[in-house]
Amino acid sequence: MRSSRRDVCVLAGFLGSGKTTLLARYLQERGGTGVAVLINEYGAIGVDHHMVQRVEERTILLEGGCACCSRREELAAALRQLVELDHGDELLSVREVLIETSGLADPVxxxxxxxxxxxxRHQLGAASVVVTLDALGGASQIEQHAEIRKQIIAADRVVITKADLADRLTIENCRIRIRRLNPTAKxxxxVLGDAFGVLAPDSDLGHAGDLVKAYGQDFAMETSPHRDVRSTALTFNGPLDWAAFSVWLSMLLQARGPDVLRIKGLLDIGDAGPVVLNVAQHVVHPPDHLPVWPVGERRSYLTVITRQIDPGRIARSMETFQRAGGRAGFRVHALS
Amino acid sequence: MCILCSQLFNEIHWSDRQLTPELITRGGGEAGRRQGRQIRTRLVERVLAHYHLDVSDDWSATNYVVANRKGGHQVVSSLAELWQAAGKMAGQNLDPLDDTLLEHLSDSGHER
Known part of the structure; x- marks a missing residue:
């Protein structure tokens, strides 16, 4: 069931990685009705704004800084302005909001x-994060820039752009580097923005299906070369207790939030369908309770990406809290 | 606003599964919410006992009351606020990865 709240997509990616090309193509193909775009430019003149405005009239430009720090309030104010305009019938009904960040922005x-x-929070749905990465320079940019690593870890979808300029090996190298940081990102x-469809709001079941697929295919990855960042995939021997899980997760995020970079998964809590969980540092998206399991067997998966924390300690802690919450035989198994 | 208890909900915490403002306004889901809440509070109680603190629900089961043994207490509205308040009262970061806490939880489980 689709929520009445507006869908939000945050489009991030390093300078020159093809964010605007993807966005412009999406707006052209989609027709622009019901889509509002906010562009955060780092610099005196927002050049990108003029490129997008031709296809999308409802663009609000945030100038003079990064959306993640100095302009956070301005971003909120601009979004509130959009919502108010929508209520005042000055715009046709806005169903989707796209936020294009400056190249340095941390999406979290x-x-x-x-x-x-x-x-x-009452007007907008949980935002998805799309990150663009230049196929030619992407692998080295990941190594060199902490900002890019943060963006990729926060991403739900990563677009390797300009694929026509790179050979297959270079693209594969990019893909491996992305997987090492974020095993579950799609x-x-x-090429020339032809993957624009990733900016469309995800259907819930499709998103959950992607997650299961990611676990099935890619999880036997070697660890990240960034030694402080580690990822692990966990599964359990039975349904978990949601109350005990929420106590554990809230305590973990309070104590270790900055170092718990990402938690994502499908959880069997004993209902007919799973819970889709998506946590980026201290930000917990409202868990999505699906009516049915998307594909395959009924089994919980949980990916945890941490900085300077041994994933084994996470598994042991979670298991102990579940047992203390009444699931005596509960066991956590590592898939990777 | 819940029509049953007149409690104003200004935010639904992510841990309150399947609750929506519309459901709360109609007074729906109250029994399930209280049941989940009770399980959570019991587990938090066992965790905080390790730090010589106590927790209870207020009358409406929407706020937690964290207390120490010197009579100090604080009312908080969510789990996130609870850990913050308890950490201040205990004078330390309450870490769920702490081995001594995990041993305490395992041991107190056997005693039950």
Whole structure:
């Protein structure tokens, strides 16, 4: 069932990685009706704004800084303005909001801004994060820039752009580097913005299906070369107790939030369908309770990406809390 | 606003499964919410006992009351606020990865 709240997509990616090409193509193909675009430019003149405005009239430009820090309030204010205009019938009904960030922006504070604002959290749905990565320079940019690593870890979908300029090995190298940082992100390859469909709101079942597929195919990855960042995939021998899990997760995020970079998964809590969980540092998206399991067997999967924390300690802690919460025989198994 | 208890919900915490503002306004889901809440509070109680703290629900089962043994207490509305308040009262970061806490939880489980 689709929520009445507006879908939000945060589009991030390093300078020149093809964000605007993807966005412009999406707006052209989709027709632009019902889509609002916010562009955050780092610099005196927002050049990108003029490129997008031709196809999308409802563009609000945030100039002069990064959406993740100095302009956080302005981002919230701009979004509130959009919502108010929508109510005042000055615009046709807005169903989707696309936020194009500046190249340096960390998406997590943007998600936090959206979810903590008393007006916006009732008007906007949970945001998905799409990150663009240049096929030619992407692998080395991941090594060199912490900002890019943060963006990829926060991503739900990563677009390897300019694929026509790179050979297969280079693209594969990019894909491997992305997987090492974020095992569950959906990765697509794009030429001249032809993967624009990733900006469309995900259907819930499709998203959950992607997650299961990611576990099935890619999880036997070697660990990240960034030694402080580690990822692990966990599964359990039975349904978990949601109350005990929420006590454990809230305590973990309070104590270790900055170092718990990402938690994502499908959880069997004993209902007919699973819970889709998506956590980016201290930001917990409202868990999605699906009516049925998407594909395959009924089994919980949980990916945890941490910095300077041994994933084995996470598994042991979670198991102990589940047992203390009444699931005496509960066991956590590592898939990787 | 819940029509049963007149409690104003200004935020639904992510841990309150399947609750929506519309459901709360109609007074729906109250029994399930209280049941889940009770399980959570019992587990939090066992965790906080390790730090010589106590927790209870307020009358409406929407706020937690964290207390220490010197009579100090604080009312908080969510699990996130609870861990913050308890950490301040205990004078330390409450870490679920702490081995001594995990041993305490395992041991107190055997005693039950």
């Amino acid at each position: 504070p943007i998600l936090f801004t959206l979810m903590s604002d008393p007006v916006l 990765i697509v390859v794009s």
